[in-house]
Amino acid sequence: MDFTTYPDFMLLQGDCMERLKEIENNSINAIFADPPYFLSNGGISVQNGKQVCVDKGDWDKGGTPEHIYKFNRRWLEVCRPKLKDNGTIWISGTYHNIFVVQRCLQECGYKILNIITWQKTDPPPNLSCRYFNFSTELIIWARKSPKIPHKFNYDVMKELNGGKQMTDVWRLSSVGKWEKTCGKHPTQKPLRLLYRIILASTDKCDTILDPFAGSCTTGIAANLLGRKFIGIEQSNDFLQLGVRRRQEINNPLTAQEMLKKMSESPDEVMVLVNHASQDKRKLMIEKGICYMRAGESKGSLQVTHGFERMRFVLLHTNGVNAQLFHIKKGKEGSFQIWNKFSLEKQGFQPEHADYYIVIHFENTPIEFVGQLNIKQRINTYIPKIYPLSDIIGIE
Ligand SMILES: C[S@@+](CC[C@H](N)C(=O)[O-])C[C@H]1O[C@@H](n2cnc3c(N)ncnc32)[C@H](O)[C@@H]1O
Numbered sequence: 001m002d003f004t005t006y007p008d009f010m011l012l013q014g015d016c017m018e019r020l021k022e023i024e025n026n027s028i029n030a031i032f033a034d035p036p037y038f039l040s041n042g043g044i045s046v047q048n049g050k051q052v053c054v055d056k057g058d059w060d061k062g063g064t065p066e067h068i069y070k071f072n073r074r075w076l077e078v079c080r081p082k083l084k085d086n087g088t089i090w091i092s093g094t095y096h097n098i099f100v101v102q103r104c105l106q107e108c109g110y111k112i113l114n115i116i117t118w119q120k121t122d123p124p125p126n127l128s129c130r131y132f133n134f135s136t137e138l139i140i141w142a143r144k145s146p147k148i149p150h151k152f153n154y155d156v157m158k159e160l161n162g163g164k165q166m167t168d169v170w171r172l173s174s175v176g177k178w179e180k181t182c183g184k185h186p187t188q189k190p191l192r193l194l195y196r197i198i199l200a201s202t203d204k205c206d207t208i209l210d211p212f213a214g215s216c217t218t219g220i221a222a223n224l225l226g227r228k229f230i231g232i233e234q235s236n237d238f239l240q241l242g243v244r245r246r247q248e249i250n251n252p253l254t255a256q257e258m259l260k261k262m263s264e265s266p267d268e269v270m271v272l273v274n275h276a277s278q279d280k281r282k283l284m285i286e287k288g289i290c291y292m293r294a295g296e297s298k299g300s301l302q303v304t305h306g307f308e309r310m311r312f313v314l315l316h317t318n319g320v321n322a323q324l325f326h327i328k329k330g331k332e333g334s335f336q337i338w339n340k341f342s343l344e345k346q347g348f349q350p351e352h353a354d355y356y357i358v359i360h361f362e363n364t365p366i367e368f369v370g371q372l373n374i375k376q377r378i379n380t381y382i383p384k385i386y387p388l389s390d391i392i393g394i395e
């Protein structure tokens with residue numbers, strides 16, 4: 001049974017090894033595949049605070065190493081001709097399957113581009129206490145051909161990372177309740193992960209294929225971002241769940257809300273880093289006010305992605321004497337636009353503009369064990385917003 005309810009959301013039911021053959025060669029811009037990891041083998045894990053046996057379903061029960069190899073080799077082989085020449089494939093996994101996938105990719109003629117580490121910000125504890133806590137999944141990114149350049153939206157990724165090169169470690173939370181309003185899939189991927197993958201490797205109107213579609217997370221993210229989706233899934237129940245999720249985003253308000261949530265990385269705490277001369281910094285700390293020019297010119301605040309998650313102000317003078325402060329939570333709000341005269345009333349001498357962005361902070365610096373550093377970078381004089389983890393080094 002096939003579901004083609006929406007022109008941009010095509011679902012095929014059955015074994016992907018077979019159904020993939022029906023897809024036109026050279027027609028797919030990117031593939032995301034979340035194949036069975038083969039980890040449902042009687043181990044234990046934690047769900048909602050309770051110990052549970054790892055059992056995702058029969059489809060995830062481990063075969064022999066030979067079976068795992070043959071399975072991955074086959075679907076990867078069938079997928080490759082479906083990709084356009086500059087197309088790429090993303091495959092998620094853990095140590096249970098990912099090294100086999102890497103071998104198969106190379107044998108099939110793909111070229112590996114990156115291994116993304118998805119670091120979960122909310123991993124369940126390891127109950128046995130005999131291992132490190134498992135907090136990552138790996139995603140191999142590979143292109144169809146060793147010789148033909150691949151599609152990569154480098155600038156989009158840089159912007160998403162606050163103006164710096166996006167790294168291969170992505171800190172993102174696991175799937176949230178807001179993504180399960182239509183029902184649950186036992187191994188559902190978070191929309192935020194797919195958001196990044198789709199933006200990195202496709203353009204609007206491109207087609208994305210997922211041969212192990214599950215609850216169609218890839219399709220939902222693809223459609224919300226204006227891309228087309230083809231999904232293959234063997235289970236009718238999971239496909240029905242995918243259809244319900246697709247129906248849900250037919251409501252423009254729901255779609256807008258989901259798109260907003262999907263584009264956030266709420267786990268990253270952001271910090272405003274601002275340069276101030278020695279005297280000005282002293283006065284700023286006394287008054288608990290940090291100000292910057294509003295606008296586009298040099299010395300003005302660059303409002304980057306994540307501004308709404310700003311929790312701290314880091315003040316420094318020429319890259320030294322950095323001190324970190326909490327932004328005030330107050331009725332009047334911590335972020336305001338003031339004019340020159342309001343600042344003058346506070347004893348400042350604003351020089352270059354009529355309007356300034358003012359941020360109020362608690363004027364007791366945060367105590368850290370060890371030395372607080374700011375990394376030297378070009379233009380540290382321009383106030384910018386960075387993830388906390390990125391700008392402080394505790395020695
Ligand atoms: C890890 S889950 C994918 C979850 C999905 N990423 C999501 O966010 O919902 C793998 C899915 O592949 C399906 N599956 C396993 N073997 C398959 C095959 N040979 N052909 C098609 N689907 C298969 C399973 O039923 C399962 O739903």
